[in-house]
Amino acid sequence: MAKEEILLVKDLHTYFESPRGTVRAIQNFSLSLSKKQVLGIIGESGAGKTTIGLSIMRLLGMDGHIETGTVHLEKQDILSLPETEMRSIRGKDISMTFENSSSILNPSDSVGDQIRETIRIHTNLTYKESNELTLQSLNEIGMQNARKVMDMQPRELSAGACQKVMLVMSTILQPKVLIADEITRSLDIITQAQISDHFRRRISKTDISTLLLTNDPGILAQLADTVIVIYKGRKLEQAPIQEIFKRPMHPYSFQLLRPMENRKLKTMRSESIDESVDPDMCPLVAKCQRAISKCRTSEMPQDTDINGHHQVACYNPISVAID
Numbered sequence: 001m002a003k004e005e006i007l008l009v010k011d012l013h014t015y016f017e018s019p020r021g022t023v024r025a026i027q028n029f030s031l032s033l034s035k036k037q038v039l040g041i042i043g044e045s046g047a048g049k050t051t052i053g054l055s056i057m058r059l060l061g062m063d064g065h066i067e068t069g070t071v072h073l074e075k076q077d078i079l080s081l082p083e084t085e086m087r088s089i090r091g092k093d094i095s096m097t098f099e100n101s102s103s104i105l106n107p108s109d110s111v112g113d114q115i116r117e118t119i120r121i122h123t124n125l126t127y128k129e130s131n132e133l134t135l136q137s138l139n140e141i142g143m144q145n146a147r148k149v150m151d152m153q154p155r156e157l158s159a160g161a162c163q164k165v166m167l168v169m170s171t172i173l174q175p176k177v178l179i180a181d182e183i184t185r186s187l188d189i190i191t192q193a194q195i196s197d198h199f200r201r202r203i204s205k206t207d208i209s210t211l212l213l214t215n216d217p218g219i220l221a222q223l224a225d226t227v228i229v230i231y232k233g234r235k236l237e238q239a240p241i242q243e244i245f246k247r248p249m250h251p252y253s254f255q256l257l258r259p260m261e262n263r264k265l266k267t268m269r270s271e272s273i274d275e276s277v278d279p280d281m282c283p284l285v286a287k288c289q290r291a292i293s294k295c296r297t298s299e300m301p302q303d304t305d306i307n308g309h310h311q312v313a314c315y316n317p318i319s320v321a322i323d
């Protein structure tokens with residue numbers, strides 16, 4: 001049976017204006033997210049993961065804009081909606097969690113007030129009903145003393161507790177799409193495990209489709225079905241989770257996901273080098289050990305489909321399976 005597509009991003013180009021000129025943060029990026037799928041996007045800090053999320057949410061701020069591209073939520077073109085309509089979609093149909101949740105939450109409102117406000121804006125639940133739903137959700141995520149926490153302000157909570165509050169706020173209304181940005185980064189191992197567990201249970205019990213933005217291959221391996229690897233705002237490879245860990249074809253994916261074998265194969269130079277590269281070319285050409293003359297004379301390679309579910313954008317991909 002064909003999978004039901006919930007979110008479709010096509011040929012996204014997101015640019016920022018800076019004092020040094022235009023920064024092409026995201027170039028020619030596409031993805032398709034189906035119902036209940038967990039699609040991981042992995043890349044180093046600064047690769048553009050958060051910018052992809054903010055582009056979909058239309059929260060780029062004053063300096064950023066979508067130059068070209070389309071974003072469809074269940075076939076509705078959300079880039080062309082008036083901001084008032086977009087506001088009713090954010091938080092209800094698409095939610096985003098952020099890494100630094102303690103600085104995103106309002107420091108002076110109680111946790112209960114902030115979660116209930118999300119419910120109030122988008123539903124007709126009574127105060128009592130939204131209060132019960134809030135308490136139940138905080139308990140489900142493993143928040144200690146949930147009832148007491150509802151009366152506390154975020155500044156009184158640990159980073160892990162704030163992250164749990166943020167995750168509750170973004171999933172309590174069971175959005176169609178959750179954009180989860182580094183949900184476990186900077187947390188202790190126990191809180192990481194609790195959040196991952198909650199995330200898995202929440203996703204399996206609901207129809208939420210998730211974009212999981214991370215730089216941690218471990219979180220990806222635990223939670224994602226499919227993976228996209230990005231570098232400097234460019235999509236390099238996409239494949240199902242097991243396949244991409246077993247058989248990464250892009251030299252950069254290989255370095256990122258199979259670091260032990262990479263010590264022998266050496267796909268990327270580790271020393272720091274001047275990376276000023278023509279923005280239309282492969283962004284890795286200066287550090288890639290597999291670069292061939294075509295890489296230095298041609299534009300960024302297009303996605304090539306390998307077997308119907310594995311795509312790679314590289315002129316000289318790795319072709320051996322690693323057992």
Ligand code: SF4
Nearest residue numbers: 282288295314315316
């Ligand atoms: S296109 Fe060329 S430079 Fe870029 S990653 Fe592939 S082999 Fe390396």
